[in-house]
Amino acid sequence: MPRQVDHAGRRRLIAEAVCRLADERGLEGVTLRDVAARAQVSMGAVQRCFHTKEEMLVFTLEQIGERIGERVRARLVESPAQSAGTALGHAATEVSLLREEHRAEARVWLAFVAQAAVSEPLARTLTANYASLQEAFTRLITEAVEGADHAASLDPRREARTLLALADGLTAHVLIGHLTARQAHEVLDAHLAGLWERPARPPHHPNGSPGTR
Structure with missing residues (x-):
């Protein structure tokens, strides 16, 4: 059986990665590639959770x-x-x-x-x-x-x-x-x-x- 993906949990994981990067570099230093690396997921996983960087940032702000x-x-x-x-x-x-x-x-x-x-x-x-x-x-x-x-x-x-x-x-x-x-x-x-x-x-x-x- 294919492995079940916790979509909501992954979105929160990515948001936490955004926060860590923003703390270190500011929002201008947050890229999808770096977020994927920090969250330890693939670029494809990030893009399946968020269609755009702005959507990812809005979700992260909502979480904060x-x-x-x-x-x-x-x-x-x-x-x-x-x-x-x-x-x-x-x-x-x-x-x-x-x-x-x-x-x-x-x-x-x-x-x-x-x-x-x-x-x-x-x-x-x-x-x-x-x-x-x-x-x-x-x-x-x-x-x-x-x-x-x-x-x-x-x-x-x-x-x-x-x-x-x-x-x-x-x-x-x-x-x-x-x-x-x-x-x-x-x-x-x-x-x-x-x-x-x-x-x-x-x-x-x-x-x-x-x-x-």
Whole structure:
């Protein structure tokens, strides 16, 4: 009988080879031939799994996004008693990829972000990933500030966008050495503390300051 091929498993194997090569050389150094050699499969096997290099890259980016998303979800459920604010901090830390064991993944992620600027399929995949994370951040911020004095003046969706952009920016700043991981954590913690401790804004009076006529 012919040997059964685990097609899904082979696609994941190839995606891991893409990640290792991208970490070493950047995406410009990823060729189908080198991916096949690194994954220890034939060129034909790679081409049967992916019709084009771009299709292979999109699948790899989806795999990275799923891996980060799984870690975020795991941090959210590992302690059901944690507050929404604590859960948000854990989630933002995962997205920032600040831990040493995620440094290679951070390099690959930013390589894909750069390539997405000139690749519409990669840009669509990244947009979907960011949208999913933004929804999770929005929900947690909404829960965390519920009942707070400044809840009415805070826009959870806008704050979620800000936090996601900050987390992504910290990834780059740590990778290039502008910030240490500790400093990046301090920036993230200070931003979150400001979010929870923000004083309520005075009501807006279109015709002047409060009490004026």
